[in-house]
Amino acid sequence: MSFKSNNKVVQWVEDRLPIISVMHHSIYEYPMPKNLNYLWNFGSLAGFALVTMIVTGIILAMQYTAHVDLAFNSVERIMRDVNNGWLIRYIHMNMASFFFIAVYIHMFRGLYYGSYKAPRELLWQLGVVIFLLMMATAFMGYVLPWGQMSFWGATVITNLFSAIPIVGENIVTWLWGGFSVDNPTLNRFFALHYLLPFIIVAVVMLHLIALHTVSSNNPLGIDMKGPQDSLPMQPYYTIKDLFGVGVFLLAFSVFLFWAPNYMGHPDNYIPANPLSTPAHIVPEWYFLPFYAILRAIPDKLGGVLAMFGAIAVLFILPWLDRSPIRSCKFRPVARIFFWVFLLNGLALGYLGGQPAEGWYVIASRVATAYYFFHFLVMMPVILPMIERPRELPSSIHEAVMKS
Amino acid sequence: MKKILSGFFAVSLGCLSLPVFAAGDAVELPEQEWSFDGVFGTYDKASMQRGYQVYKNVCANCHSMDLVSFRNLVDLGYNEDEIKAFAAEYTVEDGPNDEGEMFERAALPSDRFVAPYPNEKAAAAVNNGKAPPDLSLMAKARVGGPDYIYALLTGYEDAPADVEVGNLTYNKYFPGHLISMSAPLFGDDVEYGDGTEATVEQMATDVSHFLMWAAEPKLEARKQTGVKVMIFLIIFTLIMYAAKRKAFAKVH
Secondary structure, three states: OOOOOOOHHHHHHHHHOOHHHHHHHHHOOOEEEOOOOHHHHHHHHHHHHHHHHHHHHHHHHOOOOOOOOOHHHHHHHHHHOOOOHHHHHHHHHHHHHHHHHHHHHHHHHHHHOOOOOOOOHHHHHHHHHHHHHHHHHHHHHHHOOOEHHHHHHHHHHHHHHHHOOOOHHHHHHHHHOOOOOOHHHHHHHHHHHHHHHHHHHHHHHHHHHHHHHHOOOOOOOOOOOOHHHEEEHHHHHHHHHHHHHHHHHHHHHHHHHHOOOOOOOHHHHOEOOOOOOOOOOOOOHHHHHHHHHHHHOOOHHHHHHHHHHHHHHHHOHHHHOOOOOOOHHHOHHHHHHHHHHHHHHHHHHHHHOOOOOOHHHHHHHHHHHHHHHHHHHHHHHHHHHHOOOOOOOOOHHHHHHHO | OHHHHHHHHHHHHHHHOOOOOOOOOOOOOOOOOOOOOOOOOOOOHHHHHHHHHHHHHOHHHOOOOOOOEHHHHHHHOOOHHHHHHHHHOOEEEEOOOOOOOOEEEEOOOOOEOOOOOOOHHHHHHOOOOOOOOOOOOHHHHOOOOHHHHHHHHOOEOOOOOOOOOOOOEEEOOOOOOEEOOOOOOOOOOOOOOOOOOOOHHHHHHHHHHHHHHHHOOOHHHHHHHHHHHHHHHHHHHHHHHHHHHHHHHOOO
16 A cells, blocks of 8 residues: 555545545555456446435435325325426336346356355355345335235235244244234334345445455456456446446436336235235246245245245355356356356246246246256256366466457 | 357346236237327327316216326316316315314315215225225226226127126226226217317227326426436447547557
């Protein structure tokens, strides 16, 4: 940290609190691999989405009323009478989906290029923690407008905990703050929906500290060996990230301004009614793969365990994949099964949106089995037996020069 | 790299098409053309005024519209005096006054649309046991939106021989086909001020248009803002792309 300023005030602060040199070091001269492709934009895009959600969310909270009799109409008041309320609310609604899109692409990028392998295990695990917190936050946020899907989604998901042996029912009552989803439930969901994003910010900070300790992975999956392999963050990746933000916002704006309710469900424009169950209770699209896994298992407890297991398996992924090669670029077999896994995940998402009947059930079971097979058998057992990785280039610089 | 990128792109697109949920027993809705569709879509004021007339004279006999105020009718092209006159046709309870008494007065533009029944139970009691739903958000609360409303209003037909209708009515487009609402439009239910012929199709079109506005009153502002934002974003993104190219041009 060889930071010296000619400005006396800056130097005075710096001598007492090295905040400026830390910033200079970590977002200015921070060395990043020079061969990053556009898939490396999605981390900063997820961060951008998080900030957007917090800013719009705080503004919405100033107008929203967390009460079963008032919540629905308070949201409609935002849509109709609050100046630009419709804009803020539609941004918040649609950015939730785009946050998940960015994070899913970010995660699959990590899977393809082996970004979870040593020394990035904790970096990956912190990412999984963020993903879990995001899901909890999104679920509780969807409950707040108190429409039909809000209410029945909350009922279905909280009821999952009743599958826990012996104490299940007590836990559900404790979660609800009563004997059904009601005003206490809505109030605590609002409190937690406001709290969790700030916990996400804290975990994102840890994620970034871990990232800056081990530095970014790259499409070749080999380490930077010197200055010829890297570029400073500023101006190269700040400008590339800003370009990414532009493209991201263009895609986002198409939905925001021309199809703001496309990713939502019409039933949520019907006020919650505990006496009338919708024909199909479906979660938001980003939960559908996990919802499919939940319903694939014929036993309630088994389904809940499988659903949480689907995320838990990501925690131990760094030790399930035993190949020393990070990037699928040099793993001819793993690369094929990456795409199979991705298609399987999409299939699960599709199946989660269909009614649990007929061949959908069978397909869900096959896809669920394959999901776990990929992590628990394919990665640790089959791939090491059948795969002969290709030769790695000796350095990033050399590979870049050759291409 | 290109292959991977396009793969990820396909994935994100795939995810977006997922919310087309199982509709189960849904029927294919015929698509209508609306002036509010498309990139620059706007509401047709004449159609909305006719739609309001249908709503007022037909729908509002049984359905409430709690989220819309008389003052909002300015969006339909009515002036302040016309809106005051519309409101004054209704009486609302106000109070308590200085004597502590509730009293009745003519409705004002600031009042919400006046519901036909005092509460849901009363509405259900005189409507076959099923309260007519509030129409404020109807155009967003059903799959198909305004297309669905149009289809429903024009979808009444004789039940097939094997269907037992009981005290319900058969409708081609209602999920499950048996609906509590009997056919509301017969033709010439209203006399349009602008001379348009009040066929069932015309009235269904107009009232669907009006209900879309009631559900999404900020649609025009949304699309107009969208066009400006897109222009800004395209310029911003192009500049960033050029800057990125320039920065990376020297990298080897």
